[in-house]
Amino acid sequence: MLSLAAVSAGYGSFRALFDVSLDVEAGEAVGVIGPNGAGKTTMMRVISGLVPMDAGAMTFDGRSLDGLSAHRIVERGIAHVPENRRLFPRLTVEDNLRIGAFIPQARAKIAERMAWVYDLFPRLKERREQLAGTLSGGEQQMCAIGRALMSGPKLLLMDEPSAGLAPLVVQQVFDLVRRIRAEGLTVLIVEQNVQQVLEVVDRAYLLEVGRIHLAGSSAELKNNDLIRRSYMGL
Amino acid sequence: MDIYLLEAVINGLLLGGVLALLALGLNLIFGVIDVVWIAYADLVMCGMYAVYWLHVAGWPLWAASLAAIAGVAVLGVLVHVLIIAPVLRAPPINQLLATGGLLFFLQSFTTLLFGTDFRNIGVRLPIIEMGDIFISFARLLAFGFALVGAVALYVFLKRTYLGVAIRAISQDREIMGLMGVDQRRIYLVTSLIGGALAGLGGCLLVLQYDVHPFLGNTFGPLIFMICVLGGLGNMIGGFVASFIISQIISIGGYYYSTEWAYVLAFTLFIVLMFIRPRGILAR
Numbered sequence: 001m002l003s004l005a006a007v008s009a010g011y012g013s014f015r016a017l018f019d020v021s022l023d024v025e026a027g028e029a030v031g032v033i034g035p036n037g038a039g040k041t042t043m044m045r046v047i048s049g050l051v052p053m054d055a056g057a058m059t060f061d062g063r064s065l066d067g068l069s070a071h072r073i074v075e076r077g078i079a080h081v082p083e084n085r086r087l088f089p090r091l092t093v094e095d096n097l098r099i100g101a102f103i104p105q106a107r108a109k110i111a112e113r114m115a116w117v118y119d120l121f122p123r124l125k126e127r128r129e130q131l132a133g134t135l136s137g138g139e140q141q142m143c144a145i146g147r148a149l150m151s152g153p154k155l156l157l158m159d160e161p162s163a164g165l166a167p168l169v170v171q172q173v174f175d176l177v178r179r180i181r182a183e184g185l186t187v188l189i190v191e192q193n194v195q196q197v198l199e200v201v202d203r204a205y206l207l208e209v210g211r212i213h214l215a216g217s218s219a220e221l222k223n224n225d226l227i228r229r230s231y232m233g234l
Numbered sequence: 235m236d237i238y239l240l241e242a243v244i245n246g247l248l249l250g251g252v253l254a255l256l257a258l259g260l261n262l263i264f265g266v267i268d269v270v271w272i273a274y275a276d277l278v279m280c281g282m283y284a285v286y287w288l289h290v291a292g293w294p295l296w297a298a299s300l301a302a303i304a305g306v307a308v309l310g311v312l313v314h315v316l317i318i319a320p321v322l323r324a325p326p327i328n329q330l331l332a333t334g335g336l337l338f339f340l341q342s343f344t345t346l347l348f349g350t351d352f353r354n355i356g357v358r359l360p361i362i363e364m365g366d367i368f369i370s371f372a373r374l375l376a377f378g379f380a381l382v383g384a385v386a387l388y389v390f391l392k393r394t395y396l397g398v399a400i401r402a403i404s405q406d407r408e409i410m411g412l413m414g415v416d417q418r419r420i421y422l423v424t425s426l427i428g429g430a431l432a433g434l435g436g437c438l439l440v441l442q443y444d445v446h447p448f449l450g451n452t453f454g455p456l457i458f459m460i461c462v463l464g465g466l467g468n469m470i471g472g473f474v475a476s477f478i479i480s481q482i483i484s485i486g487g488y489y490y491s492t493e494w495a496y497v498l499a500f501t502l503f504i505v506l507m508f509i510r511p512r513g514i515l516a517r
Contacts, residue, residue: 048411048412049411050408050411050412069411069416070411070412071410071411071413071414071415071416074411074412074413074414075414079412080412082409082412086406086409088401088402088405088406089405090401090405091398091401091402091405095398095401095402098395098398099395099398099399099402099413099415100413101395102395102398102399102413102414102415103414106414107395147413148412151413151414
């Protein structure tokens with residue numbers, strides 16, 4: 001479904017990604033793990049068109065994504081839940097969801113999708129008139145995911161959904177990821193919370209200093225010595 | 235209550251309506267594009283000339299007004315494309331200089347075209363008498379249409395996808411693309427609306443004031459001060475500040491003189507900048 005082939009990218013003269021190749025098949029959940037500063041967020045931003053690619057190729061559903069601006073990539077069916085959620089704090093929950101349905105093909109289905117999102121996250125329905133900035137961390141994550149779902153994506157990119165949340169809430173966020181998978185969406189998730197993310201994804205890649213160092217199924221990675229030692233503290 | 239004072243208060247309220255409309259336009263542009271259109275009042279002046287000349291050419295007032303609103307709306311888009319877009323990522327001082335250049339350009343260009351004569355559209359609207367109070371119908375009309383304009387803008391911002399995007403963009407510019415929003419399109423729509431509001435302001439002011447190329451020098455600083463007082467980009471703050479300033483000018487003008495009232499208003503502005511530098515309604 002999504003394929004990155006030898007993608008390099010960076011900011012100005014600083015290179016953050018080197019020859020990254022990665023594939024996500026339809027229906028899969030794939031994780032990208034790695035330490036802070038490994039380039040995980042940059043990779044997500046390259047996929048969604050916020051950071052330009054310097055070299056390499058990207059295709060989605062067999063069509064090239066090269067050089068498309070961010071709003072065009074949303075129209076292709078990729079939605080991005082950004083790092084730190086990035087809700088519009090002074091808009092209501094419902095307006096945040098509405099703006100997620102900005103693209104023409106999503107506007108036609110807004111009522112249906114909003115009902116679906118409220119069904120997935122009843123909490124959001126209770127708080128629909130509340131300003132998004134007043135939500136708790138976990139609720140904000142629900143709202144950010146809901147907002148991304150409003151565009152009707154085939155692929156959902158999630159950047160550190162558990163960051164900055166209390167341990168109990170982290171557990172809830174991973175439950176959310178499971179529910180979204182159950183809805184038939186394909187998910188690419190970036191996480192530092194290695195142990196828990198390996199419980200929800202089928203496969204994962206290890207990204208370190210801008211390069212893919214390891215790839216494998218969740219079961220393989222859970223038993224890999226390097227990962228156990230460096231990322232799980234085992 | 236003194237009947238003349240009451241008249242001054244009513245006139246202040248009516249003036250406040252038009253100022254509020256223009257403050258909304260300037261705040262909208264600043265909030266969305268993050269650039270202050272210093273030449274905003276000069277777009278209003280262009281709108282006044284448009285109504286004036288079309289009316290002189292024999293167009294009925296309503297048609298001249300609609301054409302002026304459309305014309306200034308297009309002018310707003312041109313300002314964005316030709317002047318703002320190239321300096322969008324430049325430091326604020328460069329943006330200020332660019333729109334300041336536009337101000338002098340519009341003033342000298344209209345001088346070149348029309349000379350420095352004060353021109354009066356010559357539409358005589360009745361004076362309404364309520365007991366001993368006299369109210370100009372032109373002002374009442376201006377107030378009414380300014381409120382209609384403000385309400386229309388409010389409904390647009392609340393109810394439409396573009397409106398939600400416009401409210402969102404000032405809160406997080408960078409991720410708008412992830413929402414499927416093309417920022418450039420939002421900027422164009424905002425400039426179009428900002429221009430249309432300036433055009434509407436021109437239609438309303440030309441009924442009350444003579445038009446001349448330097449009219450923007452009177453209203454420009456006033457609108458800018460109102461926006462800063464309300465908190466730049468804060469539309470509700472600007473709306474409230476419009477009525478505060480218009481009352482100071484109107485009541486001050488009644489007790490002393492209009493010139494003194496302006497001195498008073500700008501003095502209050504400077505003092506308030508010390509006390510509440512981020513505007514009276516700062517969050």
